[in-house]
Amino acid sequence: MIKKKKIVYGLSFLFCFCLIILQTAVYAAEAQKATKVPGAVAAVAAVPQAYVTTGFPQVVVVSGTNYEMGVQYGEQAAAAIVHNVALFKSRLYSKFGSDKVTKDMQVWDYYLKKYDPVYADWLRGIMEGCKRKGYAVTYLDLIALMVYPTQFWARPKAPYPAETRIASIGGLSAPSSQGEYHACTTFAAAGAKTPDGKPIHAITSMSPTETMDNIILLAFPKEGASFVSQTYAGRVNGNYAMNSKGFSWTMTAIMSDNPAWGMPPEVYFHYLAQMVGSSEEALSYLKSTPKGGVTGGFILTDASGNISAFEGTADKFHLSKPGERGESGQFIVQTNHLIHPSLKPLNPKWLPVIGTYARYDTIFQLLQEAAPGSVNFAFSKNFFASDDWYDAAKAVWNRNQPGIREVSNSHTSVSQGIFFPADLVAYLQTGTPSGIGLPAYATGEYVKIKLADGPKKVTDQADADAIALYWDARDSFQRDLNAKAPFLTAPIVADIRAKLDQAFVAYSIGMDRAAFAALMKDVKKQNSLWSEAMTQYAKAQLYAQMAKTALLKARAGTP
Structure with a gap:
């Protein structure tokens, strides 16, 4: 009898001990889960590990519906996206205040949903993908991430448009200092200028240091064209892309002293890549939509060698073809100022400080002097990495001047793209063109990607x-x-x-x-x-x- 009691007591003790261990494990699991649940108190205190970008970009591959592609994007690049959201939001809040930023994002989103609702599906998917990886990112967080350059450089001072039905917040934003403005240089060439007559289309993307994180996005949508682009994580495309229809485009920021509310240029980044198949379709969309923020100077190129430049402000624009600006051959150039005589008076007086005129004159002169068949990948790579610039007023070359804004090998050059749309080939580079600068471990070299049907x-x-x-x-x-x-x-x-x-x-x-x-x-x-x-x-x-x-x-x- 005594022996049986000992066995019962022993089993009871073992059962209680196991129960305690099980409960402890459950509580620990729930506590761990709570740190990842969006909105949970513990999630506020949890800070992700530091994220560091390098010159070796992550490639993100997605396919399916717009929402499905967004989910895949969010899951694959969650750590980088959360890093960018925190970085950009903190700077926007510091400059404008959280209440104003929230309202502004609602306005920008109004135009996104009105003119490119497909993009909203992408963003909802990205939000869900981040959530599945344990990160709480809101829809407006992703809007802020998307429009960060426009908001920082060109937030309109006017009240919100009545059509948005969003009440304005009192107090005008302080204008951006000239030191905050950045720039881009882009060109396209074809015909006798290129080795085979096929078009080449290239850009250096110049923006704030905090936007230097880069991923290469390869998308295979059910709706629209497949495309390849390079951008900071969380956004669908930077200011250049090429798609499977043999259409490529680039955009440079066109500054204004009086930017308007409308569709932010970052929405065009998505639409022109996925939903457009030709220069004609792109022009139709550009003309039919209200341009907000920094508007833009677009170069449009298709596989046949059709090249054009669309430059303008919120309500005025001009379309140029090679030869109309004094080009000696089939090429065209765009930097950050308005060029057509009807638009020149709209250029802000302070624009020379960002080097836009010198950068334009430099690449224009190089293309003007280029021997037949010499404008190729090497030409583009060498130009972007050069620290030389041309003073057109004096007809003098200034050699070896790194760090100044007149060159494209700039402190603010965060990525480069060189497209061959007829062959569906893209060359993409992360960081300073010469490979000495940003980010850490910049390479000075390019990744080659050839688009195909899967x-x-x-x-x-x-x-x-x-x-x-x-x-x-x-x-x-x-x-x-x-x-x-x-x-x-x-x-x-x-x-x-x-x-x-x-x-x-x-x-x-x-x-x-x-x-x-x-x-x-x-x-x-x-x-x-x-x-x-x-x-x-x-x-x-x-x-x-x-x-x-x-x-x-x-x-x-x-x-």
Whole structure:
């Protein structure tokens, strides 16, 4: 009897002990879950780990409906999106106050939903994708992230338009200082200027340092065209893109002393990439929508070589073709000022401080003097990385002046794009064009992406391009090693070997991820794997080019 009682007591103790352990585990799990539930008290205190961008961009691959693509985007880039939301909101709140920012975002959103409701579906999806990763991001947070440059540079001083039915908040915003204005330089060329007569379309995107985070977005929508772009995470496209219809576009900010409420230019970034298939369709949309904020100077290019520039303010615009501004051939240039004589008086008096006239004259002069067939990828890459500028008034070149606003290799150059729309090929670069500047580990090199009708074909081509770049760099290096080239000192050899090793490590990981992607049946998981593969192939391309560049510099005796 005593023995049975001991057994019962022992089992009872064991049961109670297990129950306590189980409850503790449940409470711990609930507590952990609470830190990730949007709106939970614990979520307010939880601060994500620091996010650091580098010169090796993440590639985000999405497909499906607009909402589905948004969810995939949000899940794949959640950490970067949350970083950008916090960074941009904190600066907007500091400048305008939270109440005014909230109202302003409602106004910008009014125009987005009226003229591009598809974009709203993307944003709702991004919000959901971030939520699934444990981050609380609101819809208006994403609007603020999207329009950050326009809000910061060109918030209208006028009351909100009556059509929005949003009550204005008293007190005008302090005007932005000239030091806060930034810039872009873009051009397009075709015909005798390019090697094969096909169009080339290029841009350096210049904006505040806090916008330097870059992802490459590859989208395959059910509705509209597939497209490739580069942007800071959380936004659908930066101010340039190319789509599967062979249409590319770029936009530069056109400043005004009296910006208007209307559709912010960042909405055009999405619409022109996904919903437009030709220059004619783009022009129709640009003319039919009320332009707000910094409006813009758009260059539109299609696969046939049709090039045009649409420049204007909120209510005035002009369309130019090559030759109308004094071009000697089939090319056109746009920076950050209005060029047509009917629009010139609308340029703010302070514009020279941002270097827009010098940047325009510099690339115009280079294109004007360019030999037939010489405007190619190398021409564009070298121009963006140059610290030289042309003073048209004096007809004098100013050499080696880094850091000034007259050059495109600027402190504010956060990304570059070079498009070949007839071949559906994009070259995309993150950071300062020369590779010395921002972000950390800027490369000075470009990722090559060829658009196709699905992620697998694009990834397969990125694989082929990466390994071709690797073997080209390796064989060139091996040839000089075999020849016992005197310029190959021990430090240079070690540096090139390390870059080649990094390239092949990334290439190997890319192959691994692509293999699992090809076997995956779940589309969302498959796209995530394609994204990982593309990110690694991009890294392999960059390291291989860095190795080749280091070798060429050693041959030339330059650092």
